[in-house]
Amino acid sequence: MRRLGAYAAVLALAATVLGLTGTPRATAAPARATQAEIPAGVTAGVAVFDRTTGTFTERINETLKFRSASVVKLLIALDYLRTHDPRTLSAADRTRLDSMLRSSDDTAASYYWDLGGRTAIIDRTVAQLGLTDTANPPAGYEETWGYVALSAADTVRIYRYILDTASAPVRDYVMGNLRQSTRCGTDGFDQHFGIAGSFERPWAVKQGWSGFGSSGGCTPKPPTTAFAAAGVQGSAQPSAQRAAAAVDLTREALHTTGTVGAGDRTIVAVFTLHPDGTPYGTAYTDLGRLTRSLDVPGAVRPSGTWFGTWSSGVNVRPRPTTVDSAPLTTLPAGVEVLVSCQKLGQEVTIPPYTNTWWAYLPQYGGYVTNIYITSPGNQLPGVPVCSS
Template sequence: MPAGVTAGYAVVDVTTGRTVAQRQAHHRFRSASVVKILIATDYLERRRGTIPAGDMALLTPMLRGSDDDAATALWRRGGQGEIVRRMARRIGLTETAPPPAAKPGFWGYTAISAADIALVYRYLLRRAEPRVRDFVLGNLRKASQCARDGFDQFFGIPRAVPRPWAIKQGWSGYGAVPPVKCTRARATSYRIGAVTMGGNPVDFGRPVLHTTGVIGDRLIMVVLTLQPSGASFTQSAERVTKLARDLYLSVA
């Protein structure tokens, strides 16, 4: 990896569950928007019956366009960190943890690892109820190129791998204004120092850029990265895309 970049990744065969490529797969990173998969899955598993139109108006843009305001509303209603604890117990996640106690509303500070997020996708594909699987992955297959905060979320998997794919991206630490603004920017800046959570320090200061998803019907790919301080979004996206392409070519 380039100097100053920390990467953890896992590529899993959907059919067998075998990990076919990995590096620092158990290293913890702050989740940024990747946690939105857990927020949506938790909501759907607790909700029975028809999803109200108002809730649909939160879930759909949160999954497709990574809408932060929608995530915040659902995070508060679901009990904040309790969402993460419930999903960790249900799926068997061992490196995923809620945000620090001093920052309960900062869903993007949830700790995750590549290995755990690969388990989340495998859970959706193999163990979740069909209605939950179809809703979450169906929306991730329709991810928009321009996120609600104006950032281009087609880096990593969507730039490096041919369709079909279902993706959930994450980014944090690049400010509120994207290099090329697609829509009105509404990003929240998350910047505090590193806090120790479990096995390794989770860095909440340096920028993160993550690409995760299901490729076709046979691979799960999770690439989590911590970028150098001051790195631009464009530079970070290029690095993550190259890593995703190299990984895909090595296992395709």
């Protein structure tokens, strides 16, 4: 865990974020969705489709086009599997495709983007799937797969094709990988936001993020490809590529797409753009709040209380101690987390604060010291003590 810089800065910041001058920033996990909550300054496109009834439960700007970031990897995979049986893939192909779908591997996406003829992939899949809002990257950026335009409505069509039209081997292979989405993407970004953070399993997700620089919560990894080849996921765009286009290429983008519930009952697509300069943890939190507010049939919402956090590099550990308890992961800076219980553990001191209470984060499977939870006092109000 990184300490804040100057001691005076710690005092000023902690007094604010820890709620020493106000009430704790905590919200009870909703029992059921009521009305979509779009945070101020956020542009959202939402489509929620109940496959059991064949109806939409949410439609908000569903045809608005967004730069796809890594959601387009669904189309890249489908195009390759159009001519390659998942059951007979080479070991190299299986490794690349698995990593692209589970861990949003940019290098793998760039490999198949080039192999498939770049924009020809989009031309073929638009025709095959009957997409109406999907478009190739702006002229001059054909190599950048992350600039493909997608809408929430077309994303629902993509999942409906995978689930109801694609061959069983393709359906099972793609959805099987999305069910195994890893906590961290290969670029070091925590990708279990939105659907993955709002609902209990079963779910399957393909996420997308673009323009957030290098602070994604997980252990950072150096880029392995040039900017254009990497398709812009997670990277801040050079000014030359932040030009006006049919879709916004400037604001930070964070998207969550996939299915929720037994039998992939409900398809959820939420695309968001955030004010320029928004930190990753803030966008992660805003997208989570929006997703939790949606009417998603078949979804099971996790129990617990949501709290804000502060500082960066905050470790999540398997036990409430730093001794023989190597970090499982780190939190995106300032992200909101779900706390199910708390327990006494090792005394931790982050001057000027000392605390022996630790919060259990069920979605991370580990503990963080309560020092980093945005709430007054050492013990979190309204949170039970862990039974074991």
